[in-house]
Structures are given as structure tokens and as C-alpha cells.
Amino acid sequence: MHDIRAVRADPAGFDAALARRGLPPVSAELLSLDAARRAAQTAAQEAQARRNALAREIGQGRKAGADTTAPEAEATALRDRMEGLDAEAAAAEAAQRRILEALPNLLDPEVPEGRDETSNVVLHQHGAIPNLPFAPRQHFELGESLGGMDFATATKLSGSRFTVLRGPLARLERAIGQWMLNLQVDEHGYTETVVPLLVNDASMHGTGQLPKFADDLFRTTDGRWLIPTAEVPLTNTVRDEIVPETALPIRLAALSPCFRSEAGSAGRDTRGMIRQHQFSKVEMVSITTPDASAEEHERMTRCAERVLTELGLVWRRVLLCAGDTGFGATKTYDLEVWLPGQGAWREISSCSNCRDFQARRMNARMKPREGKGNVFLHTLNGSGVAVGRALVAVMETHQREDGSITIPPVLRPFMGGAEAIPAAS
Template sequence: MHDIRFIRETPEAFDAGLKKRGLAPLSAEILEIDKRRRAAISESEAIQAKRKALSQQIGMAKRKGENADALMAEVAALEQSLKDGEHEASRLDEELRIRLEVVPNLPFDDVPEGADETGNVEIRREGNQRNFSFPPKDHVALGEATGEMDFAAAVKISGSRFVVLKAHLARLERALAQFMLDLHTVEGGYTEVNPPLLVKDAAVYGVGQLPKFAEDMFRTDNGFWLIPTAEVSLTNLVNDMVLDEKELPLRFTAFTPCFRSEAGSAGKDTRGMIRQHQFPKVELVSITTPEQSAAEHERMTACAEEVLKRLGLAYRTVVLCGGDMGFGSRKTYDIEVWLPGQDAYREISSCSNMGDFQARRMNARYRPKEGKGTRFLNTLNGSALAVGRTLVAVLENYQNEDGSVTVPEALRPYMGGLELIPAPPAVPAKK
């Protein structure tokens, strides 16, 4: 949500931010609504002041024994005008809120220009792509050959874009999540949270998912939303709160399933585990001050990258251009892991600084150490990592020619010491 005072005082900066996102100027339209709203409020306040003055005159007339009928009639006439004025002010206030709640956040000045992903800028590349002595398979071929990655069974149970993992692969997915949680809590200083997966309208509104992205989520018949990411639950831990600055930053992490309808993604990544309706993810969320949010953003991104470093996976980090950023973000780093089965880098994490955009929607504030009053918090979130996509990356990068998969050293303690996921059983030769 945007601060109307910022738009009122710096309309050029507001429109410039929208332009970086590839959007047309909106300040004139928004300020016209605001102008009419403020006029209605002023008019109502003037009527209230006049009514108060007349009421005092009526009291004085009655004390003197004078006839106050004319004054009382005038007050009665003002009552309807006041109701009309307050109704109009309330209507315009709602119109302004509805208009502002679907306007995306403004990019920071250092966000690159660009209309789509072609405008994103690579800022670093880490690790070495493995040189295979054989043609590498993708995760689908590897997993289905063992019978431990079963898409057909998932289709029968739930439909497309689901998967059933069994045996070693089910354990590997769990091992990845445990490894990530231990890394982020023990070394990263994040507090582990086991949050609700079903949330109310206010929670998804607070992080900016509603009303604009309702079709991207699943909703139950009794009005709950299935979380599209643990960001929803974790960020809302400070909903409608006032914290002391000494409590900040707050850092939360959670391992949860996530649920997305993938509306509008027909035909994209239909093969395998890259884009599914249900997927596991370890999420990071930080709550901090405006002055510390940029440094916290770099720290969070480094924590996500550290997972890939410990797993020995090659990756690159890019900063998204204005036209490719998410709705609520002011700046986003995407981390893309190398997938030899696709011969491409694919997104495995997005780490975003939301500024005070979500905090305004949630009314989440803090008391500064110095000065009076309260300020809106800054919120940040990032995948660290998408567990299913990390599983894909491990399978494809650690595969062997016979179809077996070497378990990365960092995961072996979580796999009971297992060093190798065995190759699929050999198919008997036909006689």
C-alpha cells in the first residue's frame, strides 16, 4: 500500500517509479480522488463546527427564555447535510483505498530498467558446471527409472502438476529441508516457526496477495486460503503490532508445503517438478527498520546462496529489472541454479525487499530508539530454498552414468550416512 502523502508531495517520483515498471502515470488520477475526498472531509468538518455553534446558541436562547425554533430547524437541516457529507467522504476514502491497493510497489533507484526478464542483470556467478562424460538426463528420466518419482500415481490421485516421491527420493527431500533449517537457524540466526497453512483474508491481503492475485491461490469452501508461500504466515506474525526498535531485526524461517493454482502458466514447465500446484519450500522472512533493510536484503540473499555453496551446486544471482519484479517488491534478487538436464540456469530462490509496502497494509509499526511516535516496519522475504527444485538440482548434477545419484556430503548425515542412491534395477534382456 502506498502513502498518499508521498504521492501528494512527490507525484513525479511516484510516476517515475511506475514508469520503471512499465506502467502509465497514475498520480493525477489518484490525487483527483484524494482532492475530492479531502474536500468532502473539510465540508463535513465545517458543517460539524456550524452545528456546534448553533447548538450553543440554542442553549443560550433557552436559558434566556427566547424562542429557539428557527435555530433548531437549522440544526435539523444540517444533520442531513452532515450525513450526506460523511457518506461521501467515506465513499471516496474507500475508492482511494481500492485504487491504491492494486498499484504495485515502487522500485528502488538502483533497480535496472527493463520491461521483462531480458532486462535482468547478472551480478555474480558461483561454482563450476560439471563436465559429464555421458549425456546427462533430466530429473524426470532419473526419478521415473527408479520408480521413486511417480507422476502417474499423482495424476490418478490429484491430477496434473503433482508428484509422489517414494523411498530414497522422499527421504532426500526431507533431508534437504532439515539441512536448510539447521543451516538457517544454527548459523543464520533465524528462528524456526511452524506456522498455519490455512489463513484468513486479512493475512493474504496484508502481504499483497489480495485482491489482485486471488486466482493464483486455492481457497477452501469455508473461506480460508491455502498459503502460496510461508511468507504469508511469517510476515503476519507482526500484523497490527507496534514493536520496540531494540527487538529488531526479527528473522523467521519455516519449512512448509506451498499451494499455487499456477493460473496463467498453461504450457509452462509441464514436465517434471519445476512448476507444481503443491511444493515444499524453506522460507526466510525478516522484519527490520528502513535504515537496515538494504543490508538485511544482502544478508538474506547470502544465506540462500550458502545452501547452494554447501551442496556444491553452480548458480548465478541476478537483480531483477523493474518490469520483471513481483507486485510488492522494491528490489529482488533471483538465484538460479544450473540444471544440466535442461542445459540452463533455473530460478531456485527469489529474495525481495518489500520496504514498508506490506507493513502499511498490515499496520505493522515500531517505536524508534530516538524520537517520538511510530514508524512503519520494513519486511523482506526469500526462498532458501525451494526444496523440490533443489532436489531436482541434486539429482541432475550428482547423477552417474548408470542412473545412480551420489549424495552430496552435506546431506549424508541426514540420509543415515547413505553415499549413493542406487541405480534403477537392470531391465532383463528380451530372449
Template sequence: MHDIRAIRENPAEFDAQLARRGLSPLSPEILRIDEARRAAIHAAETAKADQNAASKQVGAAKAKGDEAEFERLRALVGEKKTEVAQMQAEAAELDARLRDLLMTVPNLPLAEVPDGADEDDNVEIHRRGTPRDFSFTPKEHYELPAVGAQMDFETAAKLSGSRFVVLKGGVARVHRALAQFMLDLHVDEHGLSENITPVLVRDEAMLGTGQLPKFAEDSYQTTNGWWLIPTAEVTLTNYAGGETMDASALPMRMCAHTNCFRSEAGSAGKDTAGMLRQHQFEKVEMVTLCTPETALDEHERMTKCAEAVLEKLGLPYRRIVLCTGDMGFGAQKTYDLEVWLPGQDSYREISSVSTCGTFQARRMNGRYKPADGGKPEFLATLNGSGLAVGRCLIAVLENGQEEDGSVTLPEVLHPYLGGKTRLVDGQLV
């Protein structure tokens, strides 16, 4: 959420940054409500002061035996009490309207974020690894003989409908090994603390990270009001909700492996084959809580943590910086990592790493006590995939495929697979 004081001080700059996101000016409406809210608060305070002054004079008039003045003052006290209640109610209603409006306004992009309308305007930063030169035409993951019936879309459709999958046998074990490898890497080498969090959360948690109120259709809600998380960003970031942390505890770097749920609203017809775009999937998520001054350094650090997963798996990838028109709602700046999928002959997103500044912390009232003893300030928050497990499985299968139909698995996974090195007909050998 945005600081209303910053909008008051420089509304033109606020609107200019929104324009970079393709949005019309909002400061006139925001400031109109804010001015009315402040006027109502001032009127309530003035009426309260008048009420208090009249209340003090009531006793004096009674003591003097001035019945007319006593009745006039008593009536004035009643009028001012009613006026105070009316003004306070109006201020509260305007405050709610202002908060509701600000809750729908996206974060402002950092100056270095490239301008653009959509993904076509994203900018490549670098590439790592060289795509393999196949002596045969590579297949997509769901076509591989090594996978076979162990990636079962028919049973999943019978159980749940489209965009679900049942993994079996060796394919399921490789998927599990990938998640365990990612967690071990992030905990043992990158210094992240491992967490196991709920996948059902309240409205407040989804509001805090920005999934609500604008993007409710992208998530699933239970009949009793819980939301299924679209990512552990929601749970991990909300650790800060309503808290005031000591600066000495920062940065707080965390990770969690969870199931994630997305309705994929608006993605009809996209990536319908295979398991690239699913309603339920697994992800190892990274979240950092830190001071605003260190957020950009933490952004680079977190992105390198995600890149390390791909590099240790030997998967070619590229890093791109998203343009203003393609960034997520809560982000100030986002790097996407795109892994090479030879079956599609293209790079596809496997991680998105964002710095959000104080935007989410303001929504959830997450603060820290500065080391110098000053008043509490809002935290900065960051989140990123480290990585999407299912998409990583796809990349491992496609990049490791052999002409005989088998898949050679990355060496770093061998200890997690009981020393097995290949996938043949859905089984590890």
C-alpha cells in the same frame, strides 16, 4: 501500499517510477479521489462546527422566550446533523475507493534496479561453482534410472490431477533431508528463528503481503473463505500486522518450512514435464522485519543465507538482479538465484529474495517504536526462499547423476540419510 502524502508532494516522481514498471500515470486519479475525500472531510467538520454552535444557541433562544429563533435554530441543528452524516458517508466511501486503488498499485523500484521489460532484461551479478563436465548426455530428473518409480506422477494424477507428484522411498527421504538441512543451516549458522505456521489464512493476511486483491487467481481459496498460502512469506510477515514492536527486538529474522500452494495461472504449457512447476510444493522461507535504514544490508545478508545452501550442496548457481519489468508486486529490489540444471542445460530459478521497504507494513499497519522514543514508524519487510525444496531436489539429482544411472548425493546430506551416499533404483545405498 503507498504513502498518500508522498504522492501529493511529488506526483511526477511517483508516475515516473511507475513508468519504469511499464505502467501509465496514476497520480491524477489518485489525487482526484484524495482531493474529493479531503473536501468531504472538511465539509463534515465545518457542518459539525455549525451544528455545535447552533445547539448552544437553542437553549439561549428558549430562555429568552424567542420562539421563532428557537424553531429556526432547532431546524438548523437538524439540517447540519443530516449534512454531517452525508459528508461523513461520502468521505468514508471516497476513503475506501482511495484505499482500494492504492492496494492495486505495485511498489516503486529502487534507483539501482535496472530498467527492463521482462526476464530478458535481468542482469547477472555473479556465478559460483563450475557446471560439471559430463562424459555422457545428462538426463532430466524424472528420466533418471536412480529415480525410477519413486517419483510417481501417474498416482499423483489419479489422486489430484496434473502438476502434482508422489515421492517415495529414497527420493522422498532425500527431499526430507534437504528441508531438514536447510532449517538446521539457517537456525544454527545464520541465526534465524524457526517457526511452524498455518497454511490457511484469512483475507487480511493475503492483503497484507500483496497477494490480494490483484492476484487472487494465483492462489487457492477454500469454500469457507480461507486461502492456502503460496509461501510462508504470508504468515511470517503478518506477524507484524497491527503490531508496534520495540526497536530493540529488530531485526527479527525468521524461517519456516511449509507446504505451499499455487494455481500457476498463466503457466499453461510451461514446464509440464517433471516436478519443476507444481501446484503443491515445499519451501523453506526466510522473512526479516527490520528498520527501513537497515533493509538493504538485510537484503544482502538474506541473499547470502540462500546462497550458502547451494554452496554447501556443491550446486553451481548464479545471482541475477531482476529488472523493473520482472519484479514482483511488492518488491523494491529482487535478487534471483538460479541453479544449474544439466538435464536442461540451463540455469533455473531456485530462490527469489526481495526487499519491500515499508510497502507491506503500510498494508498491514506494522510499526516499531524508535529507540530515541519518537513516534511509531512503519517497519521494513524482506522475504526470500531458502530454498524451494523440490527444485533443490531436482538440482541435487541432476548434478549428481552418474553414467551407470545412479546419483551421488552431496556430502552435507549424508548425516541426514543415515550415512547413505548414493541413490540407486530409487533406494539409498
């Protein structure tokens, strides 16, 4: 959410910032609505002042036995006019808010120009793309050959974009999630949190999913929403709160199911586990002071990178361009992992700095150690990482020619000490 005062201060700059995202100018419309609201409010205040004066005149007239018909009629007319002015102000404010809440965050100057992912910038790569001495298989081919990945049964139960995992693969997925959460909590200092999977409108609005992305979400018949990511409940824990600066930073992590309708992904990744309606993810959220959020962004991204390194994966950090940066983010790093079976880089984590964009929507503020007044918090979120995609990456990266899969050493304590998932006999 944007502050209308920033639009007033530099309308051309605001429009130019939106143009980086390919959006048309809106400052003229916003300022027209703002002027209408302020004019109606000023007229209402003037009318109230006149009514107050009339009330005194009427009171004095009645005491003196004078005729008060005229001032009473004027007072009544002013009351009706004030109701109309209040309605005008409210309508202008609502229209202004509808525009503002549909506008994305303004981009950091470091974000490169570009319309789509082809303009993203690779910052660095960890590990070399492997040259396997056999034709690598994709994860769904491996999973089906092992008898542990069942898409047909999942389709029977729920429809497309669901998966049933069994046996060692089910345990491997559980191992990945548990290990990743332990890493973020025990070594990186995030507070483990169990969150509701159903949230209200205010929570979805606070982190920017509503109103723009309603079609990408699942809604229950009682008006709640299934979370698309634990970012939503974790970030909203500070909604309508004033957090003392001494309590910051707040770092939270949750391992939770996530639910997405994938409304805009028809025909994409229809096979396998890359794009599912239901998946698990370890989510990291940081809530910081404004002057600390840039460094917190770097720290959070390093926490996610550590996961990929420990799993023995080949990965790279990518800075998203203007056209590929998400709605609520001012700057985003994607972590992409190399999938030998697909022969392609695929996104496995996104770490974003939202600055005060979400905090304004949530009315989440900070009480500084010194000085008067409160300021809006800065919020950040990142995947630490998506469990299903990590499973895919582990399977494809550590596959053997016979279809067996080497288990990364960090996961073996969660797998009963097993070093590999054997090929089907």
C-alpha cells in the same frame, strides 16, 4: 501500500516511478479523489461547528421561551448534509485505497531498466557448467527410472502438477528440507517457526497477495486461504504491532508446504517437479529498521547461496530488472541453478527487500530508541530454498551415467549414511 502524502509531495516523480514498471500515471486521479475526500471532510467539520453553535442557540432560546423552530430546522438539515458529506468522504477514500492497494512497490534506483527477464543482470556465478561425459537426463526421467517419482498416480489422486515420491527419493526430499532448515536456524540465526497453513484475508492483504493475485491462490469454503509461501504468516506476525527497536532484527524461518494455483502458467513446465500446485520450501523473513534493510538483503541472499554451495550446485546471482521485479519488492535477487538435464538456468530462490511497503499494509511499526513517534518497519523475504527445486537440482547435477545419484555429503547423515541412491536393478 503507498502513502498519499508522497503522491501529493511529488506527483510527477510518483508517476515516473510507476512508469519504470510499465504502468500508466495515476497521480491525477489519486489527487482528485484526495481533494474530494478532504473537501467533504472540511465541509462536514464546518457543518458540525455550525450545528454546535445552533445547539447553544436552541438551548438558550428554550430557556428564554423563544421560538426555536428555525434553528431546529437548520440543525436537522445540517445533520442530513453531514451524513451525505461523510458518505462522500468515505466513498472517495475507498476509491483512493482501491487504487493504492493495487499499485506495486516503487523500485530501488539500482534496479536495471527492462520489460522482462531478458533484461535481468547476472552479478556473479559460482562454479563452472559441467561437461558431463554422457547425455544427462532430466529429473523426471531419472526419478521414473528409479521408481521413486510417480506422476501418473499423483494425477489419478489430484490432477496435474502433483507428484508422488517414494523410497530413497522421498527420503532425499525430506533430508534436503530438514538440512536446509537446520542450516538457517543453527548457523544463520533464524528462529525456527511452525506456521498455520491457512490464513485470513487480512494476512494475505498484508503481504500483497490480495487483492491483485487472488486467482493465483487456493481458497477454502470457509473463506480462508492456503498459503502460497510461509512469507505470509511469518511477516504478518508483526501486523498491527509496535516493535521496539531493541528487538530488531527479527529473523524467522519455516519449512512448510506451499500451495499455488499457477493460474498464469498454463502450458509451462507441465512435466516434472519444477512448477507444482503443492511444494515445500524453507522460507526466511527478516523484519528490520529502515536503515538496516539494504544490508539485511545482502545477508539474506548469502544465506540462500550457502545452501546451493553446500549442495555442490552451480549457481548464479541475478538482479531482476524493473519489468521482472515482483509486486511487493523494491529490489530482488534471484538465485538460479544450472540443471544439466535441461541444459538451462532455472530460478531456485528469490530474496526481496520490500522496505516499508508491506508494513504500511499491515500497520507494522517500530518504536525508535530515541525520539518521538513510531516509524514503519522494513520487511524482507527469501527462499532458503525451495525443496522440490533443490531436489531436482541435486538429481540432475549429481547423476551418474547408469542413472544412480550421488548424495551430497551434507545430506548423508539424513540418509542413513548412504553415499548414493543406486540405479534400478
